[in-house]
Amino acid sequence: MARLVSTAPLAAALALLSGAAAQAAPASQPPSGKDLYAARGCSACHGTHGLGSISGPRLAGTPLPFEAFATQVRNPRAQMPPYSRQVLSDAELRLIYDFIKTQTP
Amino acid sequence: MDDLGSKPRGVSRRGLLGGAAVAGAAGAALGAAEAAGAAAPEQARAAAVRDPARAGAAEFQAPDTAAALTLDRSGSDFMVDVLKALGVRYVAANPGSTFRGLHESVVNYGGEAGPELITCLHEETSVAMAVGYALATGKPLAVFLHSNVGLQHASMSIYHAFADRVPVLMFAGNLIDADERRPLIEWLHASQDNGALVRDFVKWDDQPVSLAHFAESTVRAYDQAVSVPAGPVLISVDAKLQEEATTVGAEAIPRLNASLPPVGDLGAVRAVADQLCAAEAPVILADRYARTEAGMGLLVQLAELLGAPVIDAGGRNNFPTDHPLNLSFDRPRVVARADVILALEPVDLWGVLHRQTDQLAKTTRSAVSDKVKVLTLGTSDLGLHSNLQSFQRYVGVDASIVGDAEASLPVLIAAIQAGRTPAMKAAWAKRATALAEQSATIRTRDRAAARAGWGDSPVTTGRLCAELWEAIKDEDWVLTSSTFFVSMWPERLWKIDKPHQHICSLGAGGIGVGIGVAAGVALACKAQGRIAVNIQGDGDLLYAPGALWTAAHHRLPLLTVMHNNRAYHQELMHIQRMALRHQRDVGRSVIGTTLTDPSIDYAKLAEGMGVWAEGPVTSPDKLAPALRRAVAVVKSGRPALVDVHTEPR
Numbered sequence: 001m002a003r004l005v006s007t008a009p010l011a012a013a014l015a016l017l018s019g020a021a022a023q024a025a026p027a028s029q030p031p032s033g034k035d036l037y038a039a040r041g042c043s044a045c046h047g048t049h050g051l052g053s054i055s056g057p058r059l060a061g062t063p064l065p066f067e068a069f070a071t072q073v074r075n076p077r078a079q080m081p082p083y084s085r086q087v088l089s090d091a092e093l094r095l096i097y098d099f100i101k102t103q104t105p
Numbered sequence: 106m107d108d109l110g111s112k113p114r115g116v117s118r119r120g121l122l123g124g125a126a127v128a129g130a131a132g133a134a135l136g137a138a139e140a141a142g143a144a145a146p147e148q149a150r151a152a153a154v155r156d157p158a159r160a161g162a163a164e165f166q167a168p169d170t171a172a173a174l175t176l177d178r179s180g181s182d183f184m185v186d187v188l189k190a191l192g193v194r195y196v197a198a199n200p201g202s203t204f205r206g207l208h209e210s211v212v213n214y215g216g217e218a219g220p221e222l223i224t225c226l227h228e229e230t231s232v233a234m235a236v237g238y239a240l241a242t243g244k245p246l247a248v249f250l251h252s253n254v255g256l257q258h259a260s261m262s263i264y265h266a267f268a269d270r271v272p273v274l275m276f277a278g279n280l281i282d283a284d285e286r287r288p289l290i291e292w293l294h295a296s297q298d299n300g301a302l303v304r305d306f307v308k309w310d311d312q313p314v315s316l317a318h319f320a321e322s323t324v325r326a327y328d329q330a331v332s333v334p335a336g337p338v339l340i341s342v343d344a345k346l347q348e349e350a351t352t353v354g355a356e357a358i359p360r361l362n363a364s365l366p367p368v369g370d371l372g373a374v375r376a377v378a379d380q381l382c383a384a385e386a387p388v389i390l391a392d393r394y395a396r397t398e399a400g401m402g403l404l405v406q407l408a409e410l411l412g413a414p415v416i417d418a419g420g421r422n423n424f425p426t427d428h429p430l431n432l433s434f435d436r437p438r439v440v441a442r443a444d445v446i447l448a449l450e451p452v453d454l455w456g457v458l459h460r461q462t463d464q465l466a467k468t469t470r471s472a473v474s475d476k477v478k479v480l481t482l483g484t485s486d487l488g489l490h491s492n493l494q495s496f497q498r499y500v501g502v503d504a505s506i507v508g509d510a511e512a513s514l515p516v517l518i519a520a521i522q523a524g525r526t527p528a529m530k531a532a533w534a535k536r537a538t539a540l541a542e543q544s545a546t547i548r549t550r551d552r553a554a555a556r557a558g559w560g561d562s563p564v565t566t567g568r569l570c571a572e573l574w575e576a577i578k579d580e581d582w583v584l585t586s587s588t589f590f591v592s593m594w595p596e597r598l599w600k601i602d603k604p605h606q607h608i609c610s611l612g613a614g615g616i617g618v619g620i621g622v623a624a625g626v627a628l629a630c631k632a633q634g635r636i637a638v639n640i641q642g643d644g645d646l647l648y649a650p651g652a653l654w655t656a657a658h659h660r661l662p663l664l665t666v667m668h669n670n671r672a673y674h675q676e677l678m679h680i681q682r683m684a685l686r687h688q689r690d691v692g693r694s695v696i697g698t699t700l701t702d703p704s705i706d707y708a709k710l711a712e713g714m715g716v717w718a719e720g721p722v723t724s725p726d727k728l729a730p731a732l733r734r735a736v737a738v739v740k741s742g743r744p745a746l747v748d749v750h751t752e753p754r
Contacts, residue, residue: 041681041691044674044753051557051565053754054592055678060557079463081685105557 033099036092040083050100056080060103069097180316181206181347182214183354187320189219190358191327193247193274195238195628197223197231199258201251203278203294206347208249220247223628224658225621226651228255232262232337233621234628234652235273237585240608241629243397245272245330252279252294252341256302262621265612266337267306268495269420270393272330273337274323279312280344299341305492308336316346316353324359333366333396333509334484366396369482369508371516377447377480377504378520382529384445384478387413390457393420393485394449396511401425401604403514404449410521412537414439414544417596419587420452421609425602426595427548429541434551434597443477448502449510450483455498465686480504482513495613551597563750564725566668570594570640572725573666576732577638580740583630585623585639587611590675591668592754595640605635616673617648620665624652627663627744636739639665641746643700643707644673650710656744657715663744664735667707669721670753672699677753711746720748 037043037050045056052058062069070093073083083093184207188196196211198204211222225231228250235246250256256277266273280286280295296302300310309329311322319342326338368374381387389408395401404424408415414432416439417424424431432439440446440457448454458479461469473479479502486507489496506513525533555567570591578600584607588595601607608626612618623639630637646653646667656663672695680694704721711718717738719731728749735745 039692041678041685041694044678044681047558047565047752047754048563049558049561051567051752052554053566053752054589055754058554058557078460081464081682083685084688086688087685087691 031095033095033097036088037096037099040088040092040096042096045080050103051105058105059100061105062097062100066094066097176350178351179206179210179347180319180349180351180353181210183316183351183357184319184323184342184347185210185215185219186355187323187358188247189215190355191274191324191361192244193220194244195223196220196247196249197225197234197625198249199225199228199231199251199255201249201255201278201294202291203252203280203344204249204276204342204347205278206344207276207278207342210347223655225655227649228259229262229617230621230624230649230652230655232259232266232273232275233618233649234625234655235275236262236266236269236271236610236612236618237608237622237625237627238629239272239335239625240610240622241583241605241626241633243331245274245327246625246628248273248275250275250277252277252299253296253302254294256299260303260306261613261615262618263303263337263339264306264493264495265610265615265618267308267490268493268613269610270334270336271610271612272335274327274330275307275337275339276342277339278344278347279341281312281314282343282345285345300339303339305490306337307339308488310339310341312341312343314343314346316351317357319346320353320358324361328362328364332364333512334488336488366509366512367484367507368516369506369510369513373504373506374482374508374513374516375520377482377506378517378524380445380478380480380504381411381413381447382521382524386442387411387445387447388439388443389413389415390418390440390446390448390451390454391415391421391423391510392418392448392450392452393483394510395421395423395604396509398604400511403511403518407514407518407521409537410518410525410533412533412535412540414540416440416457418452418457419589419593419596419609420450420611422601422604422607423449425600426597427600427602429544430537432540432544432547434547434593435543437472440472441474443473445478445480446473448479448481448483449514451481451485453497454479454481454500454502458500463682478503480506482506482508482510482517484509548597555594555598558752560725561752562723562725563670563752564722564728565752566591566754567594567598568725569666569668569728569749569751571598572728572732573638573640574599575729576736577636577664580736581633581635582606582638583608583626583635585626585637585663586619586641588640590642590754591640591751605633616642616645619645620652621649623663623665624656624661627656627661628659630662631660631742636662636664636736639663641665641667643667643669643671643705646707647700647705650714653711653714653716653744653746660742661744662739662742664739665711665716665744665746666732666735667720667746667748668751669705669707669748670751671701671704672753674698674753707746707748711748716744716746718746718748720746722747722749 046059047053050060231248235248238246250259277299279299286292313319313322326340330338408430415424415430416436417433458473460472481502555571558565627637677698681691684691684694708718708720722728731747735747738745
């Protein structure tokens with residue numbers, strides 16, 4: 001299925017959601033997992049570095065295998081909104097997963 | 106603000122017909138009117154007085170004696186006497202012509218002994234300050250409001266006070282007699298029924314028509330405001346009543362009743378004691394519970410007697426954060442295991458007993474055992490109004506006792522002590538030991554969690570609150586703000602073990618009142634020798650930043666630390682949820698929800714209001730020194746603000 005999400009507002013979203021630490025990827029390069037984590041709104045609930053908050057649990061260094069992580073993202077339990085493939089491709093989801101795995105809990 | 110009614114006014118009926126010089130002045134005007142062929146002398150007199158220009162400006166003569174234009178004691182002087190009799194120390198107001206008489210009487214007639222006028226730059230702040238002051242002192246602060254325009258500015262804070270059961274004594278000016286109104290503005294600022302604008306969310310209101318009536322209604326309003334359940338009250342004050350001469354004295358002021366809060370039915374309270382004694386896993390839920398300084402101590406006594414965990418839902422500062430029986434941050438597990446839940450002044454009991462998802466297809470599940478007995482003790486159901494749904498979802502429970510929880514607790518404690526057997530005492534002590542281990546684990550977990558991302562920028566809310574604690578812990582401080590938006594780190598990290606140390610006021614859940622509530626608490630702190638500490642959301646501040654000027658003008662000891670996440674973050678998350686539900690671009694959720702481009706410099710904003718300020722702090726290592734400098738300023742009796750770029754939550 002074609003992804004409808006454009007990357008046009010990526011820089012603006014990054015500037016807000018990732019704060020000063022975020023640097024938007026150059027236009028010629030595909031966004032990194034860190035960029036996507038911010039641009040797709042993950043950081044709004046889980047924090048810039050995945051440390052969690054009252055709005056979302058800690059993701060940094062998640063012990064979940066990718067399949068379980070992906071299931072939660074696509075068909076979430078509780079309050080998390082669902083990320084369909086239309087807004088987040090499998091490849092992008094993998095990049096985000098790899099990013100949060102590298103974050104120190 | 107004051108009106109624009111600066112047109113030449115001549116002499117109004119108010120001043121002219123009541124004065125000694127009526128005959129001469131009106132006679133001159135009347136002569137002109139009669140010469141113009143007016144039919145009836147009385148009608149002509151009235152027309153000439155109302156419209157001297159029509160009667161001929163040359164013929165219209167102002168009274169030539171000062172006695173017709175001045176007076177020695179006005180109705181508004183008597184109104185100030187009523188406020189004094191009630192012990193009102195402060196009046197918060199943004200000026201407005203419909204209460205000009207009252208305003209002048211406060212500042213001149215009231216003098217040093219009278220209520221002090223606190224200058225506010227928005228009526229939302231006036232009422233919000235009253236909320237903060239009342240929660241910090243237990244006493245209402247008076248608020249003067251301009252008819253129509255000022256009252257509507259104030260309406261959000263009034264709803265906040267109503268939803269949070271906080272006493273506020275409000276006076277809204279009005280000019281009831283249409284024949285007395287100046288053209289244009291005074292009509293725009295008059296109403297047939299002032300109270301109708303806010304009647305859905307005030308506890309009581311009245312529009313007295315005489316000074317004796319004013320005295321009686323104001324004393325009744327005060328009584329209503331502070332009696333359980335407390336709430337905001339409104340007196341509509343006729344401008345004519347304020348401005349005319351009077352000889353009414355103190356004999357017209359009724360004595361204020363000392364209303365006692367209602368204690369729950371004794372038999373029902375004893376039955377609750379029996380159920381708690383028989384329970385294996387009792388849980389105490391306290392929400393808008395602690396009404397006075399005694400409330401926290403009574404709850405500690407009850408919890409320690411039973412060896413029962415306490416969940417502090419945060420409606421008031423109910424229970425010490427570091428108490429071994431405080432299991433507030435293990436709530437899901439504790440509530441799920443309970444066989445008896447005693448809810449003291451619950452606000453959203455349904456929300457405690459259930460989990461509901463905010464998905465397209467909402468799902469609801471119980472958060473408790475199907476065998477749990479739920480017992481409520483409180484006054485939440487008293488004084489409900491119909492329109493605004495702040496009363497929350499109805500819950501069927503096993504016992505619902507109407508009575509003030511704090512006032513009823515001594516009866517409950519005595520009943521438990523009387524019914525306790527040695528075997529129960531031993532079992533409860535063992536239970537308390539296990540719970541203490543559980544709470545210690547939670548506190549250790551939270552302290553470690555606050556260290557995560559310690560060096561990150563933007564500053565984590567965990568570090569923000571940890572550094573703030575280090576800066577204030579040796580002072581006599583009061584936290585003025587709700588902590589929900591900073592992930593409740595103060596409750597998780599700080600030692601909040603004195604009743605006055607946290608003013609909890611979620612109120613109506615709206616924003617724009619936080620800085621005003623903080624200023625009101627700081628006003629109380631000024632007399633108490635404490636410092637007020639306000640963790641301030643950026644979005645909230647921007648509704649009414651003039652409160653910073655009020656803090657500077659009145660030398661309030663207020664430390665404001667900006668939780669500057671550069672967004673209306675709660676709304677940002679809502680828009681993200683909608684975008685994901687609709688499978689559209691979640692990145693565009695920043696549109697309309699963020700406060701960037703340009704970035705707002707809150708230190709400059711504060712400095713412009715006369716407040717010492719630093720920031721924005723973006724490097725976490727610079728936070729602690731900035732906070733130390735700010736605390737020193739506040740201890741000297743001046744407000745200070747530190748702007749910090751933070752994580753969203």
